[in-house]
Amino acid sequence: MTIPDAAAVIVNFNAGTDLRDALQSIADEFAGLDWEAVVIDNASTDDSPAIVTEFEPRARLVRNGANLGFARGVNQGLAHTAAPLVLIMNPDCRLRPGAFAALRRALEGTDRCAVAGPRILDPDGAVQGSARGDPDMLTGVFGRTTLLRRLLPRLAVSRRNVIGDADAGEGASLTVDWVSGACMLVRRDAVESVAGLDERYFLYWEDADLCRRLRARGYLIRYVPAASAIHGVGRSSRTAKAASIRAFHDSAYLYYATHVAPRSWPKRALARALLAARCRLRLFRAERASWS
Numbered sequence: 001m002t003i004p005d006a007a008a009v010i011v012n013f014n015a016g017t018d019l020r021d022a023l024q025s026i027a028d029e030f031a032g033l034d035w036e037a038v039v040i041d042n043a044s045t046d047d048s049p050a051i052v053t054e055f056e057p058r059a060r061l062v063r064n065g066a067n068l069g070f071a072r073g074v075n076q077g078l079a080h081t082a083a084p085l086v087l088i089m090n091p092d093c094r095l096r097p098g099a100f101a102a103l104r105r106a107l108e109g110t111d112r113c114a115v116a117g118p119r120i121l122d123p124d125g126a127v128q129g130s131a132r133g134d135p136d137m138l139t140g141v142f143g144r145t146t147l148l149r150r151l152l153p154r155l156a157v158s159r160r161n162v163i164g165d166a167d168a169g170e171g172a173s174l175t176v177d178w179v180s181g182a183c184m185l186v187r188r189d190a191v192e193s194v195a196g197l198d199e200r201y202f203l204y205w206e207d208a209d210l211c212r213r214l215r216a217r218g219y220l221i222r223y224v225p226a227a228s229a230i231h232g233v234g235r236s237s238r239t240a241k242a243a244s245i246r247a248f249h250d251s252a253y254l255y256y257a258t259h260v261a262p263r264s265w266p267k268r269a270l271a272r273a274l275l276a277a278r279c280r281l282r283l284f285r286a287e288r289a290s291w292s
Helices: 018-029 048-055 070-079 099-108 147-151 156-161 188-193 206-216 237-260 265-291
Strands: 006-012 035-042 059-064 085-089 093-095 113-121 174-176 183-187 220-231
Touching: 006 018, 006 070, 018 035, 018 048, 018 085, 018 093, 018 099, 035 048, 035 070, 048 059, 059 070, 070 085, 070 188, 070 206, 085 099, 085 188, 099 113, 099 183, 099 220, 113 188, 113 206, 183 188, 188 206, 206 220, 206 237, 237 265
Parallel strands: 006 035, 006 085, 035 059, 113 220
Antiparallel strands: 085 183, 093 220, 113 183, 174 220
């Protein structure tokens, strides 16, 4: 059996026609390579799984009878390919021209690099801030989407939590703590060395956890602004908004309890209380928005 040069793994849940755009961008970027795509479908109720047939035989579909979450889905996808380089990408994401080549150069520049992530943009072209510093207690108020970070972007704590393109330099890449799992090129042997993604994370924060465990093994995580991808944030999760909000906060606590305060019950209790309050607020806002 021939081992492909590269593979893509997409975990799909009701992504609609976004999945077609994602797969087409992968086909365009992987042109000239022996490649394959594995789409793990987490019991979608729309017609998106049928889109995979348009990209056969390069792409194949693996159906789950229930929504098993993102981390478990990625691990399933990794188990279905032997490619040494694997692009993990959300179905509501699409690569821009030249992205794969730039990510590959960064990843293969040194054996120590395990993950390379692109600049991720909103559909309107705004930079999402996909390279980050390790989360801590201040991430809740100076994180990517917070008001304080938007008001005070030049503060050291803001710049530590979200790495700007200027920090990397024109055409260069930069070693960071972690990059967004919405789009990342990984070295499969490195990911296998840490037993893949932690399946305790149903959705969100599994990317920060993976990168942290890889760094503990001596690997590097690189942010590559020369590569870019468009990401329509949370389009799949809109079909299960409340569940998505709860998963975000549950995973945030799991990360904090595992990596930030593993032996400090008072800090963990405080984090649990603050995250529970934030979760209730977000659920209330989401419900109120649905009334309008």
